[in-house]
Amino acid sequence: MDSNPVLLDIAHLLEAGIAPADAVARLEAGDSRTRSLLTGLQADLKRGRSLAESLHRAGLANTLETEIVRAAEAAGKTDEALRLVSRRLEQRRSRAAALRTRLWLPNTLLFIGLTINVVRAVTAGASLSNAATDALGIALLIVIVTQSMLVAVRADIARALGIGWRLGLRARSTLFRHYFEQTFYTLFVWQADAGMDYAAGARNLRKLINATGYRKALDNYQRLVRAGKPATQALRDAGLLVDGELAETINVGEQSGRLVSALQHYLLGQGMRLEQSTDSIFKWLPRIYYFVVLLVCAWSLV
Secondary structure: OOOHHHHHHHHHHHHHHOOHHHHHHHOOOOHHHHHHHHHHHHHHOOOOOHHHHHHHHHOOOOOHHHHHHHHHHOOOOOOHOOOOOHHHHHHHHHHHHHHHHHHHHHHHHHHHHHHEEEEHHHHHOHHHHHHHHHHHHHHHHHHHHHHHHHHHHOOOHHHHHHHHOOOOHHHHHHHHHHHHHHHHHHHHHHHHHOOOOOOHHHHHOOOOOOOOOHHHHHHHHHHHHHOOOOHHHHHHOOOOOOOOHHHHHHHHHHOOHHHHHHHHHHHHHHHHHHHHHHHHHHHHHHHHHHHHHHHHHHHHHH
């Protein structure tokens, strides 16, 4: 079942002025491969759930994307948000497929190496059960490592940010801070574009990352903007913004009344750089894994 075209089809119908529930109902009678997915969406919408919540429950949108769609619904830009979610979903799937392909060769070599090791152990007088048990133990470990890498590719970025925030990586790692900024301020700019006031936006931003320190920072930020502080100053005082290009972009955009366009331009450039970093990480992981597999195979032949 390919859910990616479903999002685009819904976006096209919404763009034509059709309500979400009606759009899903029209599509439900179509391709049988997506019917169960659409039936679930339709049931949630009929129960009064928002499209954002329905997509999240169907596994079509992660935490960030759910909140983006929620903000877009208020701004009348739901179709635009769905196209973004579709692109991000396809990107995650493509990256997972590429990683799975890169892991095929080392896993094949590992299987051959373990098989040779079992044969040699049995030839040397060891029992087949003991040799097979040792090989299966290593194979199980490799399966766990492989699945962990594939899960990491498809994982909700908000969960990783929550772990990093609890470990204090935001103060220690520039790369982590950039990932946080890209996630946090992507939702921030969608909310600003929807005309949502900063205090109300803070409530949804608070849902983004499950970490006590982060939520305390959001509570502090919400208190400051309610007290009348400019967003730039409130974000900085709450520990959500550090001095630099981003802080200057938000400050200038806020003062000039062009916060949305200025921040969108900044996030676009940063997002492209982070995509390159992410691609590099998932290109090097299989190489490191391949090296480990070669060591295991070499050990089996000694």
